[in-house]
Amino acid sequence: MLTIKTFVFSPVQENTYVLSDQKDACCIIDPGCYFGNERMELQEYIEQQGLTPRLLLNTHCHLDHVFGNKFVHDTWDLPLHLHEKEKPVLEMAPAMGRNWGLPFENYRGPQVLLQPGEKVLLGDDELDILFLPGHSPGSVGFYCAAQGFLIGGDVLFRESIGRTDLPGGDHATLLNSIRQQLWPLPDETVVYPGHGGETTIGWEKKHNPFLK
Secondary structure (H helix, E strand, O other), rough: OOOOEEEOOOOOOEEEEEEEEEOOOEEEEEOOOOOOHHHHHHHHHHOOOOOOEEEEEEEOOOOOHHHHHHHHHHHHHHOOOEEEHHHHHHHHHHHHHOOOOOOOOOOOOOOOOOOOEEEEOOOEEOOOOOEEOOOOOOOOOOEEOOEEEEEEEOEEEEEEEEEOOOOOOOOHHHHHHHHHOOOOOOOOEEEEOOOOEEHHHHHHHOOHHHHH
16 A cells, blocks of 8 residues: 655646655655755655655656756665656756756666556555656656556646647647546546646546547
């Protein structure tokens, strides 16, 4: 049984997730902590809960989702897990940061490539890796079938979808990813997105204006 903790970090208001199991192992997904107090908030939560970080995961590598990668790696010695097609996106992130007035030091550590169709294991719990390109060329989602939730990155939001005007984005590809990979999930599946509040697959099928 996984517990989900959400942090909202950086001027971009990005959702960072910490998933922890009942044996106090945890994974950190899309650490967007930009300021020192945000990094401290993440670390204090993990330490106060008595958690041991085991995995660092990126749904994709746009700058707001990778601000804290280096901090997590330096603090807990975790390699970064990402899709192969996100490697050039990660490389471009510091330049994007300078353009946005948000300079940061990029992650330069080891990389572990996520393979869609395989699973991420955290103790006895598992997350299916779903390939969801469109917002970014190598976007993935982490789906927990046992508990009915998806950590979806910037693919699907409450009554909205991810932007596709950034390098590597493609609107038709994004819509296809949602229809082919997310619509088959149970309607009650809770979607935890990269920004804003959660939603469900069923709600989006009925109410999302981009997918009518």
